[in-house]
Amino acid sequence: MRHIVSILLENEAGALSRVSGLFSARGYNIESLTVAPTEDATLSRMTIVTTGSDEVIEQITKQLNKLVDVVKVVDLSDGDHIERELMLVKVRAIGKDREEMKRMADIFRGRIIDVTDRDYTIELTGTGSKLDAFLKAIDGSAILETVRTGASGIGRGDRVLKV
C-alpha cells in the first residue's frame, strides 16, 4: 500500500543521508522524497512517499523515530490529509499545438510561466495522479522536459505536525 510519511528533523548536515541511508540499508522503497527547512530554520520538514505492507510501514516509522536527528514522524495516510506536487513541463508550442497547449494548461489549471516562439513552460500543481493525467492528455511527442518535486503533504483541519 502507498503511504505518505511526514518527518520533522533537525536541519543539520547529513540528516538527509541518515534517512535515505536507512531506506536503502533496510530495503524500503522510496517513491519520492522532498525536504526543505520550516519556518523554524533549525528544523526541516520531509515528506516521503513509500509503499509496503502494514508491517513494513510500522517498521519504517519505528526505524525513522530511532534516528537521533528525527524529531517527529507521522504517517499522513493514517488520517485525512492533503497532498500536492509541483511539476514544471516544457512543451513544444508551434503551429496549431500552440493554441492546444494553452487550452490544456487552462483545463488543468496550469500556468504558463515562460514563453518563447517555439515552446511554453507550464507550471502545474496537484496530486501526483493529476500531474500524470496532464502528461497523458497532451501529445507525448510535444514534451521536451519535465521536472517534478515529489509529493508534499499536510494533515487536514487541526491535525498538526509541530514540535
Add this chain to the structure above:
Amino acid sequence: MQLSGAEIVIRCLQEEGVDYVFGYPGGAVLFLYDELFKQDKVKHVLARHEQGAVHAADGYARSTDKVGVALVTSGPGVTNAVTGIATAHMDSIPMVIITGQVPTHAIGQDAFQECDTVGITRPCVKHNFLVKDVKDIASTIKKAFFIASTGRPGPVVVDIPKDITTHKADFEYPKTIAMRSYNPVTKGHAGQGKKAIQMLMGAKRPMIYTGGGIILGEAAAELTQLVRLLGFPCTNTLMGLGGYPATDPQFLGMLGMHGTYEANMAMQHCDVLLAIGARFDDRVIGNPKHFFEEPRSIIHIDIDPSSISKRVRVDVPIVGNVREVLQDLIKQLQAGKVKPDQAALKTWWTQIELWRGRDCLKYDRSSAIIKPQYVVEKLYAITKGEAFVTSDVGQHQMWAAQFYKFNKPRRWINSGGLGTMGVGLPYAMGVQLAHPKAQVACVTGEASIQMCIQELSTCKQYRLPIKIINLNNRYMGMVRQWQEFFHGNRYAESYMDALPDFVKLAESYGHVGMRIEKPADVEPALKEAFARKKDLVFMDFITDQTENVFPMVPGGKGLSEMILV
C-alpha cells in the same frame, strides 16, 4: 582561560570519568595525544591495530556498565576501526569513538589520510558527529556519551578535524543535556504490564526467553526473582548468557541454532512466551514460518520499539527499560491473588524433563584425542565458574557457550550479532584492564586468534595475564562443519595450512606457551596456567579435527528440527 580543542577533548573525557582510552596515534590526532601525554587521569592503552583498540574498548564496556572509549586517527585509522564499531553496534554496546580528521579546509580535497568518516560509519553507529567548531566540542562529547549509554545503547563516533584541536575556546562541561530529537523511554506502560500478568497466569506451557537486554539493562537480579516467583522455565540467547544462573534447575540452557534440545523444544511448543530484551533473530527462532506453525501468545519487553513486531508478531508489547518493567511486574505478581496454574505447570515440567533427559550435549568422554568440549568443561571446573570468558567466532564459541555455566552477567563476552572473528584477544584485554584481579580466559581457535594475533604485544606491554585457550583443530571448524553437512564434505579453503608454532609465537612476544596433546594433560595444564597469576599463557590444545557442534538447527529449518548427536 581558553583551552585548545585538544585540551578540551581530554578534559571532557576526565569529566566523564573515563579511566582507559584504547587507541593508536597518527597525524590527525597528534594534538590529542600531546594532551593525553600531559596528564595522567585518563590512561591510554596502545593497541597494535585500530581494530584491536576498538574491540578492547568494546570488551571493557561489555564487562562493566561503563562506556568504552577508543581514539584513532583519520583515514586508515577509521577504516580499520569500522569492524570494531560495527561489532559493537550489532550487540548494542555503549561506546564513544573519537576519530581524527584532516583539517577543515582540506576536507573534500582527497587529502592525505582523508576518508568520509561520518559517511562510512553512518550505517554502523547509533549516531555520529563531525565537529566543525571548537566551541561545539564539549557539548558534542557530552551528547555522545549520553546517546551511547541511554536507551538502547550503541557506539557513537565523534570526528574532529585536526585544526579544530588547535583552536581555542572557553571550557565548561555541560552538566546535563536535553535533545528534543532524542528522548529514550524508560517506564513501561502500566496497562500492558497488567495484560502481561493475566496472560502469564493463564499459561499452560509458559516459557521465558531473554537476551542481551537483560545484561545491558542490569536486570539479572530482577529476572532471577521473576523466574523463581513464577516457577517457569527460562532460556537465554547467546548474548543473554549469565542473565539467569546457568546452574539453576529452571534454566534450560541456551536456545537457537546450537541451543539445547530442551530449550528449543520448549520454545517451539510453549503457549505463552515472555521475551525480554531479545530480538527473535534468525539464529534464535530458525525458520519463522515453522516457528508460527505452533500457536502461542507472545509478551515482548524491550527498550527499542523497533525490535518489537520486527520479525515476530507480538500480542503484548511493553516498551521500556527492562529492569524497571521487571520490577513493576514483580510488584504486581506479589500483590496479586492469582497464581500460575500449578497442575499445568507440573505437566509441562514433566515434558521438559523428558526433553532434558535426551542429554543433547553428550560427547565421547573416552576419546584418546582431546575433545574441545572437555577443555571447556575443565576450564569451568578449574575457574569455579568465576572467570570472565571471551571468545572468538565459530565452533569454539558455541562450545564455550554450551559448556561454561555462567551464573553472573557480563562474564561471557563475545560477538553475537556481527560474528566477528578476531575479537577474543582484544576483548580479553579490555576485560582484564577493567578487572585487574579477575581470571580472564579467551577461548579461541587457531583461525580466529590469528585475526588479531598482533595484540599479544599489547598484552605484554600492559602485563595482562590473560589465559588463551586455543582449541586447535587445524580447520575453520564451523566452516568445515557446514561443508561436511551441506556441501558434500568438500572442505573448500577451510583447512588451516602452514600454522605457526603457537608456543614459540607466544614466547617470542614474551609470554608463556604450552602445547597440550593428550586428554590427561588438559587439567594439569589449565591448573598450571591459572597458577601463573602474572603471565599470559597461550595454551595450544590439539583437538579432534572432526568434532561437530550439536545440536544444530540447519539454516532454513525450524527450531524443533535439530540435528542431534
